[in-house]
Amino acid sequence: MTRVFNFSAGPAALPEPVLRQAAEEMLDWHGAGCGVMEMSHRGKEFTSIIERAEIDFRELLAIPDEYRVLFLQGGATQQFAQIPMNLLAGGSADYLVTGTWSKKAYSEAKHLAVALGGGARLAGSTEQDGFTRLLDAEELELDENARYLHLCTNETIHGVELRDPARLPRTAVPIVADMSSHILSRPIDVNRYGLIYAGAQKNIGPSGLVIVIVREDLLGRASAVTPAVMDYRVMADNGSMLNTPPTYAIYVAGLVFQWLKGQGGLAAVEANNIAKAKLLYDFLDASDFYANPVEPTARSRMNIPFLLRDESLNDAFLAGAKEAGLAQLKGHKSVGGMRASIYNAMPLAGVEALVDYMRDFSARKG
Numbered sequence: 001m002t003r004v005f006n007f008s009a010g011p012a013a014l015p016e017p018v019l020r021q022a023a024e025e026m027l028d029w030h031g032a033g034c035g036v037m038e039m040s041h042r043g044k045e046f047t048s049i050i051e052r053a054e055i056d057f058r059e060l061l062a063i064p065d066e067y068r069v070l071f072l073q074g075g076a077t078q079q080f081a082q083i084p085m086n087l088l089a090g091g092s093a094d095y096l097v098t099g100t101w102s103k104k105a106y107s108e109a110k111h112l113a114v115a116l117g118g119g120a121r122l123a124g125s126t127e128q129d130g131f132t133r134l135l136d137a138e139e140l141e142l143d144e145n146a147r148y149l150h151l152c153t154n155e156t157i158h159g160v161e162l163r164d165p166a167r168l169p170r171t172a173v174p175i176v177a178d179m180s181s182h183i184l185s186r187p188i189d190v191n192r193y194g195l196i197y198a199g200a201q202k203n204i205g206p207s208g209l210v211i212v213i214v215r216e217d218l219l220g221r222a223s224a225v226t227p228a229v230m231d232y233r234v235m236a237d238n239g240s241m242l243n244t245p246p247t248y249a250i251y252v253a254g255l256v257f258q259w260l261k262g263q264g265g266l267a268a269v270e271a272n273n274i275a276k277a278k279l280l281y282d283f284l285d286a287s288d289f290y291a292n293p294v295e296p297t298a299r300s301r302m303n304i305p306f307l308l309r310d311e312s313l314n315d316a317f318l319a320g321a322k323e324a325g326l327a328q329l330k331g332h333k334s335v336g337g338m339r340a341s342i343y344n345a346m347p348l349a350g351v352e353a354l355v356d357y358m359r360d361f362s363a364r365k366g
């Protein structure tokens with residue numbers, strides 16, 4: 001068996017020890033006589049799995065008691081709809097558009113707001129700059145009466161990340177953040193947010209699961225048209241189990257949480273992520289063969305897009321990378337070029353192998 005270094009943006013690489021443990025437990029989980037996929041979500045075995053997963057997740061992110069953690073289905077895209085359904089009712093929400101994902105969230109909210117008897121406002125956008133930077137405070141046009149302010153703290157496609165808490169808008173309005181592609185990559189102050197959500201398939205586990213962290217005072221505000229399975233209050237009251245939750249995805253996520261704790265928690269994970277990203281950015285910046293288009297203070301540690309100056313070499317670059325065991329480096333079709341997604345599960349050795357290959361390729365072709 002040869003495993004590649006997998007730079008996929010999502011579904012993405014999982015830590016190898018997690019996959020090995022899941023394989024070992026596939027047929028018989030802890031003597032239950034069956035695997036996790038086959039057991040009742042209401043039995044004591046699965047109950048212990050979901051409870052442990054929540055405890056570990058709370059511990060990793062230091063989530064305060066007044067926040068609820070929901071394990072939901074439908075991915076981050078479903079949250080684009082679920083957030084206005086739960087929080088907008090008859091009011092207005094502000095959206096910051098800093099890349100493809102926040103643009104999609106805004107578009108869905110605008111569409112739904114009509115039916116919800118409210119509105120969605122664009123409070124700032126970097127689209128005219130090709131989504132290569134963050135918004136400055138002076139550019140924002142915030143509505144202090146908005147029901148919430150939505151933003152995406154890591155734009156997976158453009159490689160733009162908001163990390164510095166000083167760059168988070170100063171507002172009394174609850175901030176709703178899409179953290180799908182960088183949650184658990186470093187410690188954060190959950191108190192700065194009203195709601196955080198993240199699809200699992202980037203930095204948490206299998207697709208199909210989305211985790212929502214929501215402050216308790218934001219529960220119970222859903223518009224009357226909200227289906228029960230999409231109502232945060234109902235899901236919170238039912239321990240995310242109004243219906244059958246994505247049990248296997250929750251189990252694997254729980255294994256990932258234990259693996260992260262074993263790494264020393266998020267401070268240690270962050271140090272590793274800093275080293276990985278620095279290695280690749282330093283190489284890109286020293287090269288005149290490759291380039292990253294993102295403004296330095298906005299560069300993501302998780303998703304690193306780069307272009308070959310001579311784009312006619314793209315296919316040769318990808319073919320050689322594949323041969324070197326470096327998979328899924330093709331950039332998103334909307335931006336072209338390459339993208340290396342280096343989530344928590346990517347070891348430093350994978351980034352070293354990528355940089356070695358890139359150096360070698362540019363020496364041969366440059």
Ligand SMILES: *Cc1c(COP(=O)(O)O)cnc(C)c1O
Pocket residue numbers: 010074075076077078101152154155156178179180181199200202
């Ligand atoms: C991948 C991604 C999404 C969409 O996730 P789905 O699970 O496919 O709905 C939304 N936001 C961000 C930031 C993403 O990276």
